[in-house]
Amino acid sequence: MKITTRSPEETRNLAAGLVRELGPGSVLALQGPLGSGKTCFAQGCARGLGVEERYVTSPTFVLVREYSGRLPFYHIDLYRLAPGPEIEGLGLDEYLEGNGVTAIEWAEKLAGRLPGRTIEISLACAGETEREISIDFPGGK
Amino acid sequence: MLILGIETSCDETSVALVEDGKKILVNLVATQIDLHRQFGGVVPEVASRAHLRVLAPLVREALERTGAEKESVSAIAYTIGPGLIGSLLVGVSLAKALAYSWSVPAIGVNHLKAHLYAPILAGEEFEFPLVGLIVSGGHTLLVSARSWDEAEIVGSTRDDAAGEAFDKVAALLGLGFPGGPAVDRAAREGDSERFDLPRGMIRSGDLDFSFSGVKTAVRYLVERLKADGEEIPAADIAAGFQRAAVDVLVAKLTAAAGAVSPRTVVIGGGVAGNSELRRRVSEAPELSSARVLIAPLALCSDNAAMIAGLAGRQLERGGELTTGLAADDDPNLPWTPALL
Numbered sequence: 462m463k464i465t466t467r468s469p470e471e472t473r474n475l476a477a478g479l480v481r482e483l484g485p486g487s488v489l490a491l492q493g494p495l496g497s498g499k500t501c502f503a504q505g506c507a508r509g510l511g512v513e514e515r516y517v518t519s520p521t522f523v524l525v526r527e528y529s530g531r532l533p534f535y536h537i538d539l540y541r542l543a544p545g546p547e548i549e550g551l552g553l554d555e556y557l558e559g560n561g562v563t564a565i566e567w568a569e570k571l572a573g574r575l576p577g578r579t580i581e582i583s584l585a586c587a588g589e590t591e592r593e594i595s596i597d598f599p600g601g602k
Numbered sequence: 603m604l605i606l607g608i609e610t611s612c613d614e615t616s617v618a619l620v621e622d623g624k625k626i627l628v629n630l631v632a633t634q635i636d637l638h639r640q641f642g643g644v645v646p647e648v649a650s651r652a653h654l655r656v657l658a659p660l661v662r663e664a665l666e667r668t669g670a671e672k673e674s675v676s677a678i679a680y681t682i683g684p685g686l687i688g689s690l691l692v693g694v695s696l697a698k699a700l701a702y703s704w705s706v707p708a709i710g711v712n713h714l715k716a717h718l719y720a721p722i723l724a725g726e727e728f729e730f731p732l733v734g735l736i737v738s739g740g741h742t743l744l745v746s747a748r749s750w751d752e753a754e755i756v757g758s759t760r761d762d763a764a765g766e767a768f769d770k771v772a773a774l775l776g777l778g779f780p781g782g783p784a785v786d787r788a789a790r791e792g793d794s795e796r797f798d799l800p801r802g803m804i805r806s807g808d809l810d811f812s813f814s815g816v817k818t819a820v821r822y823l824v825e826r827l828k829a830d831g832e833e834i835p836a837a838d839i840a841a842g843f844q845r846a847a848v849d850v851l852v853a854k855l856t857a858a859a860g861a862v863s864p865r866t867v868v869i870g871g872g873v874a875g876n877s878e879l880r881r882r883v884s885e886a887p888e889l890s891s892a893r894v895l896i897a898p899l900a901l902c903s904d905n906a907a908m909i910a911g912l913a914g915r916q917l918e919r920g921g922e923l924t925t926g927l928a929a930d931d932d933p934n935l936p937w938t939p940a941l942l
Binding site: 488490494495496501504516519521523524525526527545552586589 | 684685686687688728739740742758759760761762763764766770773774809814817818821822933934
């Protein structure tokens with residue numbers, strides 16, 4: 462599924478609509494370059510899950526931020542990590558196997574280690590504010 | 603009263619001995635920057651292993667250098683959060699172990715509050731009302747305080763922290779890691795007026811920040827120049843970015859100050875080391891009636907002296923302590939409405 466959004470707010474709305482349909486244990490793998498709207502998409506996920514925190518901010522520095530909503534929301538950012546063995550032992554499985562919704566920025570660094578049910582979301586810049594977002598459900602649904 | 607401080611919230615391992623919340627006897631910082639440079643950032647797993655390797659030897663060295671006996675230490679202060687998962691745990695675990703075996707209290711300290719406390723270690727004192735700006739890789743916060751016990755957050759970032767934007771812009775410009783000092787250095791040679799970059803939310807009417815837009819704008823600029831076959835004028839872009847970021851920080855800080863007419867303005871956190879921010883804040887006419895406190899560079903970046911110092915002040919004031927061997931580290935530690 463490919464959708465073009467024309468503003469950060471449209472990206473958030475798209476994400477919010479998507480997560481409303483998701484259940485416990487959902488994993489969203491977000492890929493796209495700096496500034497493509499990954500954090501923005503995650504903000505929409507939080508909104509769709511009814512997270513009450515005023516702001517959902519970039520987890521680049523702390524790696525993981527946890528929120529509670531209709532389901533727990535785990536916002537993970539692997540920007541600062543090197544792909545490979547360094548990621549092992551971080552305890553990410555606790556989130557991936559938990560009962561919440563997990564959104565992972567720079568998920569490509571976990572290539573091959575994400576569960577089969579992962580929903581792949583890639584964001585590309587199609588203009589100053591336009592973003593081309595493709596959403597791939599497992600099994601190509 | 604002698605307090606041993608331990609700080610491992612990010613990529614610096616630090617141990618300090620501070621007397622009476624004020625006097626630094628020793629403040630040792632083992633930086634892991636060389637270790638992280640090859641990855642272009644802080645790698646938590648590498649960070650926690652490195653903390654583990656150097657922390658205990660640092661404690662020993664701190665005691666040896668000062669000649670202090672461990673029996674003279676009244677409490678162990680440690681960063682309980684916010685910070686990196688794994689890294690925090692190393693400091694918390696050693697602090698608890700020491701507190702248990704030396705039979706002294708372990709005091710968990712909020713890392714952000716310690717950043718604001720730092721100037722007191724340089725001989726300053728707070729007068730109220732106070733407005734504080736905490737700017738680092740993970741945080742951008744404005745705090746307004748009527749007293750030590752009444753301090754609320756009045757503004758914060760809605761997306762990226764200021765220091766994170768410096769890091770990411772440095773990466774986009776190929777200036778290396780850590781990004782803050784790299785951008786600062788490059789900007790000195792650059793023309794800050796050549797590129798006009800967005801000042802996110804500068805006219806939003808509230809005290810919140812946004813640094814995601816300026817980061818994205820730098821990325822577009824770099825890509826456009828590359829597509830045109832031009833060489834990337836890193837110094838000019840760095841200068842333009844730094845000016846835009848500092849414009850917003852100063853605008854929001856002066857707006858917060860305008861609301862309360864503070865007697866003290868404090869800036870803390872790694873970005874407080876930025877030369878343009880320091881200059882602009884000291885020159886801002888709106889802040890001229892307040893005493894502006896910015897700690898010396900070594901106390902702006904992460905260090906254990908600020909942790910031990912703040913804990914000393916907590917003990918002195920006899921308030922409730924985040925203490926005990928049962929307290930867990932909390933990477934997302936929430937703000938409580940006090941400066942201690």
